[in-house]
Amino acid sequence: MSTQPIQLGSLDFNDIKENLKSFLSNPDNELDVDFDGSIANTVVDLLSYNTLYYAFYSNMLMNESFFDSAQRVESLISLSKPLGYTISHRNASTATLTLTNTGTTTKTLAPYNTSISGVKNGIGYTFIYVNPVNDTDTETNQLTPQETKNFKFYQSSSVIINSPVTVDYTNQKFNINNKKLDPRTLRVQVNEADGLKDYTRVTNTNSSLSASSRVYYIETSRNGYTIYFGAPRETEGLSVGRGVGETETVFISYVSSSGSGGNGTTNFTGLDNETSIINSGTVSGGGYSSPNIDVVKFAAPRNFVGGGRLVSIADYEVGILNTGLVTTGSNPLNSISVYGSNSAAEQTPGKVFFSLFDTSLNSGAGDSLPVTNSVVSEIQTNFAEEVMLGTTFEYKEPLEVDITFTSNSPVESFNRLFRRGFNQTFTSNLNASLIKFETTKIPVRQSFSAFPTSGGRFDFKNKIFTQLEEDFAASGATFTITYTDTSVTELVGVLYNKTSTSVGITGNGVTLDISFDHNTGRFVLDPLKVSQVKGITLYGMPGTEIKVKDEILANPKITGS
């Protein structure tokens, strides 16, 4: 045999074949393995293919065994179970509609029954009203005369209402073999001796649960979902929920959807004449036909660490993501920003701020959520009882910033170096001269006091700053503000000096707030001279360290070559 050792590290078919050919080629063995038409070569092909097959199998086996490398949803489902995280096979597209009762009697939206129709590309889609999960408020679905409220509708391809299920009473569980159902719409009821009772979904066990708690647990399975009650018969320890008796029947209701197919539906109609849809032109979004594995990999470990409590920033981030109210891209941190008030411009303790950017809005281009959006109030309501004592949970409208790269390489470096992108520090590894931060969309909420009508301070990019010890002018970095003065003339002010007395911006009416850190972007605007801020730009130069943090949400984009 050949003295050439086989290279076990080569897993490409051609490499394997070459290794085998090299191994078989020796003076004692004159087989024509080198010629593709030969029978010996065909045998080598067979061996190579077999080797490749097992190499691939081993590789897949190892990859799918670990959370970081798993690619198949089935693997992630299994890996997520010990972390207490439920993966949805499919989520329905949703639309939050503002309804007004123009009649004189209270209107009630019947869960799983009240439906509206929307249109997408000439095809009609049905959307169904469903109560939020675990909602026990009897007035949630009511609309009193002249009242205007937001209601969430789920795109539905079919609806199951009060369907009895076959329960495994010994193990206190039952299966729902339907991957199309949206778990957010699942309602579990048990027909107990004194009537039909709603069961609440819980995600983890805690000391407040007892053998009388009406709760259920949901787990993703290969073919759908498995629902557990907390009192299996043959087990040690205490029950963590009420068990279902054999004389009791379990009923479930849920909505099955078309997944991402329902996204983009608009022109909603179909309610009675006395209930008007204020925002019928809303475009539905947030539906997906299969889970995004990147989002699962992000959320599941954090969900485990958080344990359902809201303590750290990650707890809040995962909590908001798990509500399913915000559609995110593959990196949810680009859409959900949570930070403490101590790191915000206000620098007062005791507040937890959150900012949201929904990628499904604006026809898929994404848009930040204004404070008036119902999702904001819904999240605040959901978290009201879980926020730590002594803290308040407030929404801060995102300040959207376009991060523009003028060549392709920086955006890759940007993404590679900084997991959170816009919430990190550029180092000299990244040529800051190729990056431009720019905003032209400045929400009124972002300003201190009542800018611009009564002057005050405009709090722009409170965490964008250069850390150069020298002047901006000396560093080459520029920090400019574009605004219009009272005569509607467009002007550009440039921050040019860092010394405490001369810090400021050229141009009438704009100076840097020297009570704040010199090199942060906090401007004082003279309302008598400045009428409107049109945009603010920061150009970094090589070596400039730029921090963009917290409430600023942006999507990097490339312009030019």
Add this chain to the structure above:
Amino acid sequence: MAKATDFNFKFETNTFTRDVSISKDTRAINQSITNILLTRKNEKPFTPGFGVGLESMYYKMINMNMSDFVFLVEDARININRYEPRVSFSDMEILNQDTIQDDGNVQLLVTYTLKSSKNNKIDNVKIVIQEN
């Protein structure tokens, strides 16, 4: 010519050595050419262009016009020259052009030149394709 050694196409046992039968020299090369001509495209893993696929062309060949046959011959030439570098393809012709339908088979004669032989020896291999 240089020695050519290959397994026998049928993997028969050599009764004397009790080992797999070996084909040598011209027989080994003829086996290789036959293998190339009868292998269908995409049949060989990771070598999709390998083969001419004559085996599946019985019905096509009994009514084949000249231009199509020229393309077939060209495909055979490319494949043989690429995958059997010990020979140089010369020609391929149908031996029973007029009696294909009566014979129930297509008899092909592939002529080639052995590159390593003295005086560039010309050899050939006959392939019979039957209805399958």
